[in-house]
Amino acid sequence: MELGINTDFANEPWELEEIKNKLREIAEAGFTHIHWCFDWDGDYLYARSEMEQIRSWMDEFGLKEKGLHASKGSRRFVERYAEAPHGRKDYLSELEPNRIAGVELVKNRVELVHVLGGKEIVLHMYLPTKSFEEKPEIKELFYQQACKSLDELQPYCKELGVKICLENLFEASAKDQIEQFDYLFGRYPADFLGLCIDTGHANLVGGNEFIKLLATRYADRFFCQHLHDNRGWGKEDGCGDAHRLPGECSIDWKETMKLVRASAYEQPFVMEVSKPEGEDCAHYLKRAYEAGVWMANL
Incomplete structure (x- = not known):
């Protein structure tokens, strides 16, 4: 059975040998695909030689790429916008040099997934909800910068045949996220912009009903997925963004x-x-593969 798993299932190694070993372990467990998640948070830029090295390891172990988790830039305020300190290479930044650098970072991941043989990248677009509440005019600036970056990314993505899939997150309400996706999907075509449904994040925001809402309302934009489980917010095992099987x-x-x-x-x-x-x-990985087979057979 064809199944994929995230490369950072056991955190993120920095040694080349350990990165290669993780790919080997994934293949030996029976997985056929990877979802490249290394360096999803930060401003690391991959050289072409590194991209080709990773592809050679994948070919060696018989692995294929199914999507890639792109980086939105270095750590930044999630709930607030246009406030210092700023993260680096932020494609949403109101500071133009920083926004442009952020676009280059996303382009780097578009090139990486293309070299690895994938067709989608996953991108976080955090909604600064506190700033929206306190200064309604901030929303216009935020979406202005977001769309400016997406406008610049669109021709490059189309050239390489790669879609950008925005991920539903748990830091904003269901209402705010639906407004976000409705606006952006109304502006950009499905051959460029889609949705990555993260089941765990959706469960934290609105339970199974929010998963259903995302999957039905945006069924024609559902191109990427992060499948994992949790028990919502609380004190018992598996609560929060637990990323359980x-x-x-x-x-x-x-x-x-x-x-x-x-x-x-x-x-x-x-x-x-x-x-x-x-x-x-x-x-x-053996348990994960068995859980994947059980899930797929449903």
Whole structure:
């Protein structure tokens, strides 16, 4: 069965040998695809030689690419906008040199996924909700900068045949995110801009009903996925953004997979999960593969 998993399932190694070893372990567990997630948070730029090196490792282990988690730039305020200090290479920044640098960072990931053989990148677009509430005029500036960057990215993405998929996040309400996606999907075509449904994030915002809303309202834009489980917010095991294996917590996977089947999403299914501390990688990947098969068979 074709299944994909995130490369950073056991955190992010910095040694080249360990990065290669992680790809080997993924392949040995039976996975056919990876979702490249290394360096998703930060301003690291991949050289072409590195891209080709990664592709050679994938070819060696018989792995294919299914999407890639792009970086939105260095750490920054999530709920506020146009306030110092600023993160670096931020494609949403109101500071033009920084915004332009952010566009170059996203282009770097577009090139990377193209070299690896994938067709989509996943991108976070955090909504500065506190600033929106306190200064309504900030919303216009925010979307002005966001659209300026997307306008600049669109021809490059089309040239390489890569879509940008915005990910639903847990830092903003369902209402704010629906407004965001409705506006942007109304402005840009489906062959450029789509949606990555993160089931865990959606469960934190609005439970199974929000997963259903995203998957039905944007069925024709559903091109990428991060499948993982949690129990919502609380004190019990698996609460918060836990990235647990499908079936371990409270998401209705039978209904979720029915929604996936009815959408524009093209297999393989991709999990974005995190290995518990102390568990052996091989043992965890075996469990992850079994969970993926169970999920896909639904």
